[in-house]
Amino acid sequence: MACLAYQLPNEELKIYKGIWVESDLERLPEHCFFITDFTKKKVFYFEENETTDSFSNADLVFNKEDSVFVANEKAYLNGLQYFIDGFEMFGIQKAIFSRIKLVDREQIIEMETVFHRLAKTYKNQALVYLVSDEKFGTWMGATPETLLSGTENAMNSMALAGTKRSEKTAWTKKEIDEQQYVVDFVKDKINEQSPENLVISEARTVKKGAVYHLQTDYQFKLERQKWNTLIQSLHPTPAVCGTPSDLAKDYILSNEPHDRDFYTGLIGLKSQKELAVYVNLRCMQVLEEHFALYVGGGITLSSDIAKELQETEDKSETLLSVIFS
Numbered sequence: 007m008a009c010l011a012y013q014l015p016n017e018e019l020k021i022y023k024g025i026w027v028e029s030d031l032e033r034l035p036e037h038c039f040f041i042t043d044f045t046k047k048k049v050f051y052f053e054e055n056e057t058t059d060s061f062s063n064a065d066l067v068f069n070k071e072d073s074v075f076v077a078n079e080k081a082y083l084n085g086l087q088y089f090i091d092g093f094e095m096f097g098i099q100k101a102i103f104s105r106i107k108l109v110d111r112e113q114i115i116e117m118e119t120v121f122h123r124l125a126k127t128y129k130n131q132a133l134v135y136l137v138s139d140e141k142f143g144t145w146m147g148a149t150p151e152t153l154l155s156g157t158e159n160a161m162n163s164m165a166l167a168g169t170k171r172s173e174k175t176a177w178t179k180k181e182i183d184e185q186q187y188v189v190d191f192v193k194d195k196i197n198e199q200s201p202e203n204l205v206i207s208e209a210r211t212v213k214k215g216a217v218y219h220l221q222t223d224y225q226f227k228l229e230r231q232k233w234n235t236l237i238q239s240l241h242p243t244p245a246v247c248g249t250p251s252d253l254a255k256d257y258i259l260s261n262e263p264h265d266r267d268f269y270t271g272l273i274g275l276k277s278q279k280e281l282a283v284y285v286n287l288r289c290m291q292v293l294e295e296h297f298a299l300y301v302g303g304g305i306t307l308s309s310d311i312a313k314e315l316q317e318t319e320d321k322s323e324t325l326l327s328v329i330f331s
């Protein structure tokens with residue numbers, strides 16, 4: 007049985023049973039909830055059969071542990087050093103390097119309970135979701151990153167990057183630079199569509215789950231005929247890919263040891279009048295006996311590999327602190 011449960015920020019929680027249909031971004035129905043992988047080659051939308059108010063583990067499909075490749079910390083650190091060492095040769099200024107962190111799921115945990123806990127904790131700051139199907143297993147997350155949302159007269163986007171664990175720590179040049187790459191990229195892509203009344207905020211510090219980020223907001227007007235083109239060109243932003251964008255994407259695909267799958271892909275709702283499209287961060291795949299958490303960080307030549315490892319640990323707390331609370 008395929009399942010979809012989600013809660014948009016400050017909206018009601020919804021649970022459906024139905025089917026996940028494989029598609030592509032150009033052929034999605036006018037109104038649907040959809041999910042893609044990082045490359046946007048794997049795209050599914052949901053066709054609902056019934057609205058329900060609950061689900062159980064028996065309704066979900068859990069992939070086996072051997073379906074994901076998990077590098078241990080030492081291999082992650084070696085891989086990250088190698089990743090940074092190639093930046094100059096490949097002309098890369100920033101690229102995101104990610105890892106999969108495996109955590110014992112203690113069989114007793116009902117995913118419905120975990121989902122409700124996440125939905126309650128992140129009610130006003132994330133798209134909280136659970137998707138399940140035999141075609142891709144079960145994924146769950148609480149992502150704070152909006153790619154594009156709103157209506158023709160009030161569209162929103164954001165540049166979210168730079169991470170710290172404590173509010174008191176000052177932002178360093180590394181984080182300011184890494185967010186600025188995202189700010190410039192998002193601004194350019196929006197401007198290419200000739201929007202009206204584009205307003206770009208100053209960068210501010212925001213708390214998202216267990217960590218703090220720098221966030222810049224974009225507000226503008228844009229005819230819906232241009233929404234698809236903008237989604238396609240905005241994603242992947244340098245918050246999940248890098249700079250220069252195409253080089254960073256190839257570099258990530260050939261250097262990360264695992265498949266990112268739905269992590270850093272698109273997820274959300276589209277309809278004729280409204281969009282709520284997010285970038286799938288702070289997410290995990292629920293395996294038979296483990297949670298496989300997907301976490302990454304923006305790498306530049308100034309990155310310190312031990313700090314980057316710690317940053318992925320901190321980000322994983324966004325889900326773990328709620329799951330095991």
Ligand SMILES: C=C(O[C@H]1C=CC=C(C(=O)O)[C@@H]1O)C(=O)O
Nearest residue numbers: 166167168169245301302303304
């Ligand atoms: C790639 C992730 O976060 C992105 C979003 C905010 C801050 C980030 C950073 O500081 O590296 C990342 O760009 C992730 O959570 O796995």
